Amino acid sequence: MTSSETTYKIRNNQSVPLDRIPTYDYSEFRVLMIDLLKNGENHCVNYFAYQCNNRLQFIACVASDSKAIIHLLAHEMDLSATVALQSLTADIPALHLFEREIHENFGIAFTAHPWLKPVRFAHNRKNKTAINDYPFYSIKSEELHEVGVGPIHAGIIEPGHFRFICNGENVLHLEIQLGWQHRGIEELFVQKKKILERSTLAENIAGDTCIGHSTAFVNLWEGLCNYVPDESLEFARTIASELERIAIHTGDLSAICADIAYQLGNAVFGRLRTPIVNFFQEWGGNRLAKGLIRAGKINYPFTPELATRLLEILKVYEIDFDEISAKLFNLPSALNRMENIGEISPKEAYIIGTVGMVARTSGLNRDIRSSHPYNLYQKMDHQPIIKQTGDVHARAELRVDEIKQSIAYLRQLLNKVPASKQPEDHQFVSPANSFAISLTEGWRGEICHCAITDDKGELLAYKIKDPSHHNWMALAQVVRKNEISDFPICNKSFNLSYCGHDL
Amino acid sequence: MDYFFILILAATLVLFALFERVKKFIFLISFQGILLFGIALINLLHIDTLELVLILLETIVVKSIIIPVFLRKLMIQNQLKRVHEVNVPVFYSIIFTSFFILGSFLLSSFLQLPNINSRIFSIGFASIIFGIYFITIHKNIFSHLIGYLIIENGIFLFSVGVGSQMPLLIGLAILLDILIGVLIIGIFVNKVKDRFQSIDIAQLSQLKD
C-alpha cells in the first residue's frame, strides 16, 4: 500500500464530495501521514477537525511542492469517546500547532505531544475554565532572567506576548503567546449566510492581506460552486495580488529601515508605498483594496485607462525604488544590522514547516504561484526567488527581488487588458456534502482556505490557515543565540500577522 | 612628514581590528600600500630611477592595485561578505592592538637602535606583531591571507628601515615572494572553498591524529 493510491488527490480550487475522501483508523492515518510528510516535497497545508452529527471528522490536506496536487485523507472518531491519540508531532514537528488547535477546540488529548498548550485560549474552546497559571517554558537559573514584552507594545503593532529567557543580552529562548485578537472568524463564516458578509469577513481576516484572503475565499467559493470565472476577473485578481505584494513589501522595507534607524530608507520606502496604495483608491475606492474582490463579479472593472495610469505610477516608482534599494544594500552599517542576524537554516525551516517568504529565504522552494498555480499564474511560468542564507538580509533582499519580479509581471499583464462585463450577481449554489480547498500565495506566503458543506449545501465548517500560523514558530527559533535588541528587527523582517494567527 | 604616514598606518591597524567586512579589509590593504609608498619615498636617501621604479612597482602597483584587485576577485568568487568568526571579541582586539602600537613605539624609543630607523622600526614591528595576532584570532582563511599581507607590509617597512639603501635584489625578491605567495594562497582559498564549502579554519582539522 503506497501513499499515492491511498489518498484522494485534488487540484487547487477544486471541490470533492466528502465521501470520496478516504477515511482510516487513526493508527493507519498516522502511518500514512508520516509516510507522506517524510517526503521532503510534501507539506501539510491544513489538518483540522470539525463536528458532524456527534462524530468528529478529521481532514488532513498535504500539498506536494512539485506536482500540482493536494492529498486528502481523513479519520474520524466518536465525539463521546475520550480516546487519546498518539501525537504526530514527535515525527513531524510541523504539525504541532494543528494538533494543539484540535486539542483546544475539541479536548482531544494527544499523547507524547511536547507542548500541548492552548493556541489562543479562546472562549469557544472545549474547556471553558480559565487557566490561572498560564504555562510558560522556564529555566531555573541564577544567571538567567526573563523579559516579558507585550501584549501592549510601545510601537503601533498588534497585541502579542513575548516571553524571553535571556543570559545578559543574549536570548536563550523565546515563547510567543498570541490569541489576544481571537474573533471566531471561522464560526462567523458559518453563521453569516450572505456571500457579501462572507466576503467582508474574508477581507478582514488579516488587515494587511486583504487581497490574499479575499482571493482565497472567492476562488474557493467559485471552485465549490463550479463557477468558472472569466479572464477579466482572474486578471483583476492577479493584478491586485501583485500590487498588494509590492505595496506591503515596500512598507516592510521602510519598517526594516526604521528598525535599524536608517532614516533615509525609512522615509523613501515609506513614500514609495503611498502611490501604490493610492492606486487602489483610484481603482476601487479603498486604499486597502477592500470591496475589490468579489465572487463571480468585480464591481470596479479594470479599464485600459487604469492600466496606463498604473504603468505611469510604476515607472516613477521603479526609478526611486532601484536607487534606494541599491543604497540600502551597499550601506555597510545597514548590512551589519541585517547579515547573519536571525538566521534560520533550510533544515530548521523545513522542520518547522515554514511557508512563503520565510521558506524561500531558507532555500525551500515553496510558492503556490508556481506549485499550485491559480488565476492567471496558470498561464505564467512563475519562477520563485530563492535565497539561501535565511537571515534578515535575505528576507529584505527577497522583498526587493519580489517587488522587481512583480513589476515585471504587471508590465507583462498590462499589455493586454481583457474587456470586462457589467457586474451582475451570480446566484451561487453550493453542492451538498462537499469539501473544497483553495491555496493562494499572498505576499506573506501560502494562504489556505477550506470549506465543508452539509447535506443541504450549507456551510458546515470553514477553516482558514494564514501563513503566519507556522512562521511564528520560526521567529521564536531564530532569535535564539541572537541579542535581545535584535528581536525587533527579526520580528519586522518576518512581519507576521497577529490577527491572521488569532482568527 | 613620514610621521604622518606612520601614524595613519598605526590607525589602519586599529581599523583592521575593528572592521569585519571583507570589502573594508581590501580597501585598507590598498590604502596601506599607498602609505608604504609615502614612507619609502621619504626615507630612501639616495634614490635612483631604477630604485624608484622598483618601489613604485612594489607598493603602488602590486600592493595597492594588483593584490586588492585579486582579493576582490576572490571575494566575489567566494561570496565573502563578512569575517565573523573570531576567537577574541573585537572589543579586546582593539585594546590589544592599541597596546601593540603604544608598546612598539615605546620600545623603539627605549632601544634607540643605532643602525635602524626607529620610526619605521616601531610601526613595522607593530605591523608584524599585529599581523600574527590577526592570524591567530581569525578562524577564516581569507583573513589569514589578510594577516599574511599585513606581516608582509611590516617586513617591507623593516627592509626600508634597516638600510637607507635597499639592495635591488632584496626588493625584487620580496616583490616576487609577495606576488606569488598571494596568488597561490588565493588560489588555494578557492580550492578550500570548493572542497569544504566554507573557508572556516575549523574545517581544516582532519589531519590531526
Added chain:
Amino acid sequence: MLLYYFIFSLLISLSILFFKKKKLSNSLIIVFLLGQIAITLFAYQHIDQTDSAFFKFDALGILFTMVLSVLSIASFYYSRFYLDYKDSSIKNESYYYSLLTLFIVAMTAANFAQNMAILWVFVETTTLFVAGLVYFDRSKIAIEASWKYLFIGSIGIAIAFIGILFISVVDIKNGVMALNFDELIQHTKQLNPLWVKISFLFILTGFSVKLSSVPLFPASIDAKTVAPGPVNALMSTALINVGFIAVFRFFVVFSHTDSFLWVRNVILIAAISSLIFSAIQLFKVKRYTRLYAFSSMEHVSLVLLGLYTGGIAYYAAILHLVFHSFIKAGLFYQITGIKQTYHSVWFKDSGNYFRIRPIDALVVLLGLILITAIPPSGLFFTELTIFKGLFLSNNIFIAILSLLLLTVIIYIIAKKIMHLLYGAQPKTYKETTNTSNRYAFIPVLILFALTIFIGIHPPHFISELINSSIVLLK
C-alpha cells in the same frame, strides 16, 4: 654554469607540462637526471669556485647535492609505481613530473646559494613546489596539508627574512649591506651583538619549516602525512638538508661573533624541545607517514645536538644527515608498497605484512634496524660520536635526557613497525592481484647497503667534503 642548468631544467619541466606525452616525459626525465648528475660532477670538479656572484660550489653544497641526485633518481623510479598505483591521468602525471623536476632544481640551487637573498628565494620556491606536489592527491586532507604548508611556510620564510635583514647590515653609517656569506664572515666584528642574537632566532624559526624542527614543525609534518611517497622521500631528506644548509651557513657566520654561545644555546633548546615534541607526538600517531615524519624530526634534533656540541660532532652531524637521507628515503619508498597492499597508511588497517609480502617486509625490517641506529647502521656511529661529544663536553645531563627520549622513540617506532610486520591481518585487507613491481625493493636495498658501507668504511671523498665544510667553523 648553474644558469645553463636552470634554463635546461626549466625547458624540460615546461615541455613535460605542455606535451603531455608519456614516452616523451620518460625520456625527458632521463635527460634531466643526466643533467642533474652532470651538474653534481661539475660542481665536484670545480670545488670552492664561485659560479656568478650568487652561487658557490662549496663542499657542503656538493655533498648534499650528491645525496639529492642519488635520491632524485630513486624518486623518479618510484614515482612510476606511485602513479601507476594512483592510476592518474596523463595530465596529472605531467603536472607531477614537471613540479618534481622544479622542486629538485630549487633544492640544488638552494644548496649552492652563496647569496642570502638567493638562498631565501630558493627556499621559498621549494615551499611553492612542495605545496603543489602535496596537493597532487586533490583530496580534502591534501588541500588542508598543502594550505597549511604554504601558509606557515610563507610566514616562516617571512620571519627568516627579518633575520637576514638584521644580520646583513654591516656598515651602519652608510647603510651598506653584505649579502654574501663570504663577505659577511669578514665583517663579523662590525655586527651589533643584539641584532645578531635576534636575527639568529628569526632565522632558525623561519627555516624550521624546512628543517622540521621546533617551532614551525607542524606544517611540514602535516604535509608529509599526505604527500606522495616519492615526494615525501625527498621532503624528509633532501629538503631537510636544504633547511640544514640554510641554518648552517648562518651558523658558520655566527661562530665568528661573540654571541656564538648564545646561538649554540638557542640550538640546544631547539634540539631538546624537538626531541621532546617528537617523543610526545609519536605516542599519538596513527599513520605510517606521520610516524616516519616524526622520526625525521627526531634525527634533526640529534643533528642540532651535534651542532651544539661542536668539535668532532660537527662531522658526525653532517654525516648523520647523509645516512638519514638514504635510510628515510628508502622507508618512504616502501610506503608505496604498503599503500598498494592495504590501500591505507593507517596502523589500524595494516598487519601481517610478512605473510602478505615477505620480501618487502624484510626490507622494512632492515629499514627499522637501520633507522633506529642499531649496528651496522651508519647512524649508530654518528649518534655514538655525538653523544660522546656531549659527554666529553660535560653535558652529561643533556646527554642522558636525550638518550632517555631516544629510547622512548625507538621503542614506539619499533612497536608500530612490528605491528605492521607481525600484527594480526586486518579485516579490511582484501587479497588483490599483486600489481607492484617485484623488483621494486632493489633500489631501497642499494640505498640501505650504501648506508652500511659508508658507515663502516667512509669513502675518502666524503670525509674530505665534510671536513672542508666545517673548516670555517670556529
Added chain:
Amino acid sequence: MMTVIGIILTLILSVLFPGIIAITKAKVSGRKPPFILQPLFDILRLFRKTTIYSTTTSFIFQLAPLVYFASVVIALLFIPFFGDTGVFSFEGDFVFFAYLLAFGKFFMIIGAMDTGSSFEGMGANREAFYSLLVEPAYFLLMGSLALLSNYISFAGLFSALHFNTDLAYLVIPVSVYVFLFITMIENSRMPVDDPKTHLELTMVHEVMVLDNSAFDLALIHIAGWLKFVIYGTLIANFLINGQESTLIKSLEFVGINILFAVLIGVVESFRARNKLAKNPQWIIMLSALAIIVFITTLIITSKLILN
C-alpha cells in the same frame, strides 16, 4: 564679558539645536521640516503637565532629574569661551567637569534602577557601560592636549594650543573626530543609540527615562540639549583661537555649533545604527584613536624620541 556673551549664545543655541537637527533630517529625506522651535513648544507643553510618580519609586527617582539638570548647568559654567576662562576655572577643571557630568548621569541611572522595571534596568545598564567606555578616550585626549599645551585647566589648555608643527595637522582632525563621537555617545545619539526608536528592547537612553513625565522629563530633555551645546563649544574651542574681534568669534562660534547640529542630522540620516553588541568595540575604538593622538603628542613634545 566674553563669558557672558558665550553663555547667552549657548542658551539660545541649545534651544535651537534639536530643531536644527530635526530640520536637517527632514530636509535630507525629502520631508517637510518642522518649525525650528517645535522642540521648545513640546517642552513647554511638558511643563504644563502634572508629574506622575510610580508608587514603587522613592525620592531618588524624583531627585534624579533635578540633580542631572543641575550637574549639566554647572558643567556649562566651566566651559571657556573664545579664549576667555569659564565662570569657574581652576587647574584640573576638565577632570572635575567630566566627573560632574558623570555624577549627573549616575543619578539618572540609580533613578532608573529605582523604578524596578526590567526595561529601565536594561537601559541603565547599557548607558552606564557606554559612559564607562567613553572615559578613557576623553581623558587620553584631554591628557594629550594638556601635554601639548602644558596647562591643566580648560582655559589654559585651549588658549595655549599652538599648532605650529606638521603633526598638529594630525592632532586636530583626530581630536575633533573623537570629540564628535564622544558627544554622540554622551547624548545617546546615532550610531550608538537611536533617539527615534520606540522599541523597548533596543533603546538605551530613551528606555532609561521611560517612567519620567512632565516637569522631570522636560528637565531631562533640556539637560540633553545643553550637553550638546557644551560639547559643541568644546569642539569650537579647538578651532577658534585666533586674535579676531569678539563679534567675529561669536559668529564663528554660532556657525560652528550650527554646523555641528547639521552634521549630526546628516550622520543620523545616512547610516544605520550600530548593532548593540558592536557598540562597546566601536566606543573603545575612540580610545584607540586617542592613543594615537597621545603618541603624536609624545612625539611632538619630544617625550618619545625616534631617530
